[in-house]
Amino acid sequence: MMLRKINYMTAGVTVLIMACLYLMVKMFALMSQNEQNQQMTNKIIKKIEKQNDSIIASKTAHIKTLLSENQKSQKIIDASSKRIHQLENSIDSIRLAFRRRKKEVEQLSDKELGKYWENEFN
Amino acid sequence: MNLIKYILFLVSFSAFSQVEKVAYPAIIVYQVDTLLAFTTDQGRKLSVLNEERKECIEINKDLIKQKEEYQITIREKDKQLTNLTKVKADQDTIINSLNENLSIAKTQRDVVTNQRNNQRAYKWTAIGVGSFTTLFMSYLFITK
Numbered sequence: 001m002m003l004r005k006i007n008y009m010t011a012g013v014t015v016l017i018m019a020c021l022y023l024m025v026k027m028f029a030l031m032s033q034n035e036q037n038q039q040m041t042n043k044i045i046k047k048i049e050k051q052n053d054s055i056i057a058s059k060t061a062h063i064k065t066l067l068s069e070n071q072k073s074q075k076i077i078d079a080s081s082k083r084i085h086q087l088e089n090s091i092d093s094i095r096l097a098f099r100r101r102k103k104e105v106e107q108l109s110d111k112e113l114g115k116y117w118e119n120e121f122n
Numbered sequence: 123m124n125l126i127k128y129i130l131f132l133v134s135f136s137a138f139s140q141v142e143k144v145a146y147p148a149i150i151v152y153q154v155d156t157l158l159a160f161t162t163d164q165g166r167k168l169s170v171l172n173e174e175r176k177e178c179i180e181i182n183k184d185l186i187k188q189k190e191e192y193q194i195t196i197r198e199k200d201k202q203l204t205n206l207t208k209v210k211a212d213q214d215t216i217i218n219s220l221n222e223n224l225s226i227a228k229t230q231r232d233v234v235t236n237q238r239n240n241q242r243a244y245k246w247t248a249i250g251v252g253s254f255t256t257l258f259m260s261y262l263f264i265t266k
Binding site: 006041066070083 | 229
């Protein structure tokens with residue numbers, strides 16, 4: 001009776017061990033498949049990352065070029081503003097000079113007036 | 123008779139005053155030339171106007187130059203604006219790429235965390251099963 005019981009138990013344990021072995025084999029197979037999938041995913045991810053990094057690098061370089069162009073434009077604008085300012089000063093000095101000139105002309109004597117018009121036409 | 127004399131005097135006086143009131147500028151024929159005559163005051167006014175004309179010409183030259191300079195400034199500003207629009211578009215693309223990279227990194231982190239948790243579960247299952255089997259085998263060995 002005892003021996004029978006032990007035999008049943010041994011059979012049970014054997015089944016359990018077999019089941020464990022089956023599960024372990026299956027687990028290893030799944031792990032291997034998982035590893036393959038993981039490798040593939042990593043490869044794709046690296047490719048995407050590389051692509052994105054390349055996009056970022058090219059766009060950064062483009063931005064740098066555009067900003068350098070803007071700096072050149074700014075230099076031109078600054079030079080232009082300087083010239084505009086100089087021209088404004090020139091206009092002011094012209095106005096001042098002609099204001100004086102007009103006062104002088106208003107006070108010309110008859111003889112000087114004659115000379116003035118003589119000079120204008122000759 | 124006196125009345126007639128008086129009337130003649132008035133007529134001659136009015137004629138004389140008309141001669142005095144010649145309005146200038148006037149056209150005068152002098153020898154063989156036809157002249158346009160101005161008074162000296164008018165001449166002074168004309169010379170002031172002439173100076174104003176010269177002033178306008180000079181200022182106009184500078185204003186034309188200023189206009190050219192403003193056109194240059196506008197053109198360069200437009201260029202800058204276009205470039206900044208492009209910079210914005212590029213930065214948007216960079217942000218999108220970085221977001222994509224970030225999302226990939228997050229996914230990778232999740233995968234690794236999941237793997238670690240699974241490994242822990244496998245480890246404790248293996249320990250449990252191994253312990254149980256060892257204990258059971260020991261029990262069998264002792265009770266044999």
